[in-house]
Amino acid sequence: MNYWLFKSEPDEYSIDDLAAEPRGVGRWDGIRNYQARNILRDEVKKGDMLLFYHSSCKTPGVAGRATVVKAAYPDPAQFDANSHYYDAKASADNPRWFCVDVRFADKFSQPVSLKTIRSEPGLQDMVLLKQGRLSIQPVSTGEWKLIARLAGCKA
């Protein structure tokens, strides 16, 4: 079981939007970056857990957690000519982009801001601080536990 950090702009899709989905299950789609795509397609597995990160907003940071309930499958939006995520070079035989399904786990009563992460000695190696633009990234067990503690979670 592995840990990840997934980024989303809360104006587009927030932790509250995920929590409001039927059974708390939503599709994580719209990934259009090859490095993020490769991680999503090849490494993210059912049962893995993720930090739900809010980016490009007033207080960027980790807002909550979710569980991967379905491993990678072709992102339907790439085939939809009306979608913002349409890709004319993708085909059903040769899909280019992938998505996963995730289930809401919890929303932090105390979100862990990027500012807090920057100031925390145990989090200096987070990919978030080293490669700021990567939207799907690995998180170590130590980082996961520390974030949970900073968020006021017991476990």
Add this chain to the structure above:
DNA sequence: GCCAACGTTGGC
């Protein structure tokens, strides 16, 4: 809105 970082595109 600005700008740094960095990914992508396309000419050669």
Add this chain to the structure above:
DNA sequence: GCCAACGTTGGC
């Protein structure tokens, strides 16, 4: 395969 131009991300 190089690299300039351009586009996007995302913090501030």
